[in-house]
Amino acid sequence: MNRIMIALMFFCTVIIYGQESKPQISFTFDDPNIETTGNMTWMQKDDAILETLAKNDLKAALFVCGKRIDSPEGKVLLSNWRDAGHMICNHSYSHSYYHSKKQTLESFENDFLRCDSIISKYKGFTKLFRFPFLKEGDTPEKRDGFRKFMSELGYKNGYATIDASDWYIDGRIVDTLKTYPDFDLTPFKEYYMAHIYNRAMFYDSLSVKLTGRHIKHTVLLHHNFINAKFLGELISFFKVQGWELVNASDAYSDEVFRLQPDVLPAGESLVWEMAKETGKYEALLRYPGEDGVYEEESLNNYLKNYFK
Numbered sequence: 126m127n128r129i130m131i132a133l134m135f136f137c138t139v140i141i142y143g144q145e146s147k148p149q150i151s152f153t154f155d156d157p158n159i160e161t162t163g164n165m166t167w168m169q170k171d172d173a174i175l176e177t178l179a180k181n182d183l184k185a186a187l188f189v190c191g192k193r194i195d196s197p198e199g200k201v202l203l204s205n206w207r208d209a210g211h212m213i214c215n216h217s218y219s220h221s222y223y224h225s226k227k228q229t230l231e232s233f234e235n236d237f238l239r240c241d242s243i244i245s246k247y248k249g250f251t252k253l254f255r256f257p258f259l260k261e262g263d264t265p266e267k268r269d270g271f272r273k274f275m276s277e278l279g280y281k282n283g284y285a286t287i288d289a290s291d292w293y294i295d296g297r298i299v300d301t302l303k304t305y306p307d308f309d310l311t312p313f314k315e316y317y318m319a320h321i322y323n324r325a326m327f328y329d330s331l332s333v334k335l336t337g338r339h340i341k342h343t344v345l346l347h348h349n350f351i352n353a354k355f356l357g358e359l360i361s362f363f364k365v366q367g368w369e370l371v372n373a374s375d376a377y378s379d380e381v382f383r384l385q386p387d388v389l390p391a392g393e394s395l396v397w398e399m400a401k402e403t404g405k406y407e408a409l410l411r412y413p414g415e416d417g418v419y420e421e422e423s424l425n426n427y428l429k430n431y432f433k
Contacts, residue, residue: 147369148329148339151376152178152360153186153285154348155216155255157202158193162299163350164306171202173353175209181360185211186343186373188255188283191218191240207247212373214253214283215240223256223271224263224390230270237274253283253377259345259414261391268391284382284395285345286332289324291317293417295351297424312431314355316424318362321346324415325363328396331409332381335399341376345394 154174159167178185187206194202195218206213218239221228237254244250254275261282262268275281294317301308325344332340346352352359363370376382386398393401393414400406411419 146339147367148325148342149369149371149376150287150325150342150344150363151185151371151373152183152346152356153188153255153283153343153373154346154352155188156190156193156220157187157199157206157348158190159196159198159202162295163302163354165350165353167198167202170348170350170353171205174348174356175205177357177360178211179209180357181370183360183370184372184374186214186251186253186283186377187211187348188214188216188253189240189244190216190220190257191243192220195243203244203247207249211249212251212253213244213247213249214251214255215244215280216255216283217257218243220257222258222260223267224260224392230267230274233267233271234274241278251374252278252280254280255283255285255345256392259285259288259392259394263390265389268389272385281377281382282385282395283377284343286340286342286381286395287325287328287344288394288397288415289321289345290415290417290420291321291351292347292349293420294320294424295347295349296417298351310354312428313351314358315431316427317351317355318359320420321359322362322366325368328394331400331406332396334406335396335403336381340381340396341371341379343373343376 161167162170165173189203193199203213215237218236221233221236223233262271294313298310298313321344325342329339329342360370381395384395384399386402388398388401391398397410397414401410
């Protein structure tokens with residue numbers, strides 16, 4: 126290939142993926158539940174998240190862990206998301222850790238089917254499966270066996286491209302409110318928004334290195350107190366930073382979600398797996414990709430400095 130052709134290709138790439146291209150993000154929520162946390166009932170949390178999504182004209186994907194909604198109240202929750210036009214997807218029944226030696230391919234398949242039998246009755250049911258803890262198998266037999274199992278049932282992997290630890294910050298808020306019901310949540314909100322945006326920038330930057338473009342991202346959040354309180358402000362922040370918000374169904378149409386990276390143990394963010402497969406980004410990749418242990422010290426320091 127001559128130098129003129131190479132230069133032309135580079136010029137076209139800049140035009141397509143440079144300043145005229147915006148990073149894109151969709152919202153996905155794991156573990157809908159009927160628990161009262163913080164100072165909100167499950168119905169208040171559910172209404173707040175759904176109202177925020179409706180206000181922003183967004184359709185999300187809800188990844189359902191069966192045991193958390195296997196009740197009359199749980200059916201109401203799923204009906205709320207169905208009526209709002211969101212995707213209802215599989216997140217297993219028991220939320221078991223697939224890398225555990227106690228968890229076999231067969232037992233994991235049965236657990237998957239138990240959740241499928243609950244959610245498949247709902248309009249909006251979509252054959253996407255998100256692995257609990259984003260752990261997709263620690264042996265070739267478990268990883269490839271479950272991929273084959275899903276394919277035979279018409280399921281695809283409900284990858285998260287942007288992983289984060291909103292669940293950890295949420296837990297810290299909930300624990301704080303138990304002792305101090307009137308605690309000012311502003312520092313938690315600020316840390317939460319900075320954390321989610323930081324992880325979004327990390328995974329988007331890495332995906333551009335890997336693909337040469339801004340892929341359509343799926344950020345992993347949870348059906349919890351912190352998102353009921355602050356999802357609207359988080360969405361507004363992404364808009365101000367120039368991100369384009371898209372529906373989850375649109376994001377999952379991106380060709381990147383067809384990939385099945387060849388890594389072991391399998392799991393983490395899809396972008397993490399793609400980078401791991403190349404062997405070129407070891408200095409950027411930690412394992413696990415995201416965990417509360419990474420946020421504990423920085424959150425403690427942030428709270429300490431905030432109240433100086």
